[in-house]
Amino acid sequence: MPDQKRGYGGVSGAAKDALIAGLREASRNRRQRPDLPAPALGKERVAKAYDFSQLEDYRQLRLHRAAADMLGIENPFFRSHDGLAAGTTSIAGRSFLNFASYNYLGLNGHPAVTAAAKAAIDRYGVSVSASRLVAGERPFHRELERALAGLHGVEDAVVMVSGHATNVSTIGTLMGPKDLVLMDALIHNSVAEGARMAGAARMTFPHNDWQAVADLLGRVRSQYRNVLIVVEGIYSMDGDHPDLARFVQVKSDFDAWLMVDEAHSLGVLGATGRGIAEHLDVDPRSVEMWMGTLSKTLSGCGGYIAGSSALVEYLKVKAPGFVYSVGLPAPVAAAAIASIEVLREEPQRVARLHQNGLRFLEKAHAAGLDTGHAMGYAVVPVIVGDSAQTAVLADRIYRRGLNALPIIYPAVPEKGARLRFFITSEHTDEHIDTAVRITAEELSEVQNQGSVLKQLVGR
Template sequence: MVDHKRGFGGVSGSEKAALVAGLREATRNRKPKPVADLAANPPRTIKAYDFAKLDAYRELRMQRAAADMMGIANPFFRAHDGIARAETSIGGKPLLNFASYNYLGLNGHPRVVTAAKQAIDRYGTTVSASRLVAGERPIHRELEHALASLHGVEDAIVMVSGHATNVSTIGTLLGPKDLILYDSLIHNSIAEGARLSGAARLSFPHNDWRSVAATLEKVRHDYDRVLIAIEGLYSMDGDMPDLAKFIEVKAEHDAWLLVDEAHSLGVLGATGRGIAEHAGIDPASVEMWMGTLSKTLSGCGGYIAGSSALVEFLKVKAPGFVYSVGLAPALAAAAIASIEVMLAEPERVSRLRDNGLLFLDAARAAGLDVGLSEGYAVVPVIVGGSAQAAVLADSVFKRGLNALPIIYPAVPEKSARLRFFITSDHSEADVRRAVAITAEEFAKVRSTGSMLRQMMGH
């Protein structure tokens, strides 16, 4: 029983006051620990792990050393001196550039640049917080409404990373009782989102809607939810799916469909609205349209466009949105202005289409393997092994052409390639020169391919 006169713990009011006074006096009289004591007993030093010991890192260094012996410069992380347009400058060297996602030439467009500068003047360089708590700005909703209108759906949600948009969206919507089916050539962000969701996951042969249908016939009843994930334009191969067939399959089996439009927005369709416009499909028949702001839209970030219910749910549940800072004002403004210019100047889209077909036809005429590409902005030149692709990239660079290699494990070892991104700003002369240089240099590389593969350990 508590003695209320003495208070909790058996301490009276006067005793408590005396105790507090004593503690205050002891604190005032406390002297700092002499420096000599710290010197005599220094903290124990613990060295961090040396990541140079990783087997994968050692293998990387061996490959780099072999390339150095052969005089092959590292084609990655080269710094451009300014805006990477149809032409660019690297280390003061002018180059014909086919390594940029600037499909419609809108990066650096006066209207886009002005919009970004005005946004900085009004909002600063960052919104300084997650949009959920204190980072919301009117320009965010303006961009989301513009994206929803562009795709012909109810609403959109914008996140600060395209990769994180796929990972966070898939991880939020799917779980252990669900199934995710994705194309064998799908982007890493979707594969990672599927892995991290904990859902069962299966890849299906590239663009094979029949395989998806057959799989769902067998296993659909075993899962609560099913997501089918495809791309509007495949960034490694430059081809596209039969969207109408995938919509039929998902509808028949009560599944969701996610279409990644990262490389098809601004490229497909008469006005650049993407694969739905290209195929004449009602966009409302697709549950999720995913896209990025870093390509046609001259910014950085990603988005999901779809129903208002989907967007409302993601805005309070998706970690990539809830726990991340809101999109920088300049990036939002640049994307809005890019949409406006694209819709006002559809000739940019048609010019891009003409350039892509010209590159495809010229490459085939030169005997180059362009794989599955249909000539919509992305055209690979498949050369075989990773070593050959690296050598070819170095060779064309020395000739004034910037086109980057795609090597294993991004693609299968025997499918290593140079990947060409065509833009509306390239001229016919640019396209023909790029193809000619590539064909000439590839002919020189072929004879040494076997030796180089052996030296690089493949």
């Protein structure tokens, strides 16, 4: 294994030159993408059509992987954990400080949650084996939906088997070609995909800028039948939240719907973890749609929409992600129900998460790290501003026993490339202080050395 203090600019000679040339050519092709007519499908063309390794994007991916391999940078993605990932984790038999988990309140692995999942398997098995619409449902389906509605303070909820598909299917069902979807510039991919599926007009507004939404709707509202504004409770890349009351006022002024994606804010914001409405003292009934996932705080997998009874009834017969998908499995639903119960019974977990998030943010600032918009809750980025250096930094901290993954272009703008740290109630002061110290030390080394990888991607 290369030494952790090694330089990463030692590639030279013909191999480096060839790699640079290949990467630059791939970058040019990606930018230009001329719309040329397809060639005639001769035998050679037909053969290549079935070979996914010939896809331009795949070839570029392999070139970047080759560059990382030559520089001794391990692939940070898809590492296999040996067991439960909490404040620490084990990867390939080695212990790591873990800041790459959505287990915000440590409920995944909580004895009551685990016991509930096991008991559900004994009674119902591991699958309900069909769509709830065509084959019926189980008592735990409605129990979970009632619990989620109660958590948000609204009439009802509907649960689907995928968080991403919940947004895609809900927006795709409610909106159409005569409608407009207004999305925050930093919104999750699932929202953008839902708007695309709907065939609605799509516009983004500057991050958290409610005034920009008001100004825009003042000009164009009359052109559309329905308007949906979508924001997040906590933005998953930046760790900040919107001024919810302002967005509620704007949507009311312009007869629009408001959807709040609480994937990363349920269990995190508010004194008892009920989300951004509790945190900012906003009446939850003033928001038409609360979206959330079961895969973060609630220790499961899937997504939900909470809101009025009419909305839920409509989605249960119209949303493809519900109608044409299997019902939520018993152990997942039972784990989520038990997680909600623990959340209510142990508010000290939320308080500890708040303390940990603020500590991480304060220590990061003291160390001179750029945390962008982060407010000190469950998500804190450390912005590097260069994808190549971010990848190198992620590799270096991993070698020192710290697991935090890189987010690079095109997931974020190139100048916004970052490491993303997920803070949980299970982290200790020592975990946090050590993580910040290692990151600051290694970032300084990376920045001081410069990067041959800038050459490799032609920047």
